[in-house]
Amino acid sequence: MKSIVVEDFDLSHTLECGQFFRYEKIKDFYYVSHMDALFKLRQRDNKLLYENTTKQYLISFFRLDEDYKSIIRSISKDVHIKKAIKSLYGLRIIRQNPWECLISYICSSNANIPKIKMNLSLLSKRFGHKMILGDYGSYTFPKPGQLSHLKKIQECKVGYRARFIKQANQQTTYKKLLSVEKQDYHTAKSMLLELHGVGDKIADCVLLFSLDKLNAFPVDVWVQRVMQELYFKNKKVTKTHIREFGQNYFGKYAGYANQFLFYYRRQQK
DNA sequence: AGACAGGGGAGTG
């Protein structure tokens, strides 16, 4: 098995923190399915072992080319965030494919992680084609334009989100997503918000996890909970206010702070 | 058995 040396990286935290859904842990290995790629990973200390992908792909996917230490330094504003960082050190924001990310988070509304995983698995099984790696099999994720059959989408148990997926499929191309990526945070966000089924939180997720907007600060119930507890003396605060506070307070890499706090709070339950 | 929540969003008032 090939390997690369990795610094400031924790594979388990990165895959399991809830930002990404199409992976499966089997024995000591993680099998990752993403668009047309299927690869196998394992971390041993500072070595990342891999099969069926390339060093270049992994560096991009896990953002191994960015200066983690300086990001951590810039968001380490107080004892609360420092504590979360300490316990989850090495967690990185994954650079997902924007299309798969968009559909994933459209599925996420009023759902939970097991259900989102199931929906994505059914969608790829229904619309993608089979991939094999050793004795493990999964499916490619359908491309923009391939999710047009409403009935078939509904069979993937996505409920009322089926029409959102169909519409996103009609209105989105890779070219459009690329042009969204080129815009600044606010412009990019307003473009995503034009899609039906994409509101504030989902737009921020797509921006953070796939469009290189690391200052995005998605506020779901968990982030709302942890932020109220740590920064608002347990007072009820609107999600909009929390988002604006988070972006101002943590700055350019607020999205990293967001993910640390989110996963840290979820682990406590 | 049936009610309810689960990583929201859109539409209304």
Next chain:
DNA sequence: CACTCCCCTGTC
């Protein structure tokens, strides 16, 4: 802002 409904699954 606050409220309701949305489709589906797992849980108590």
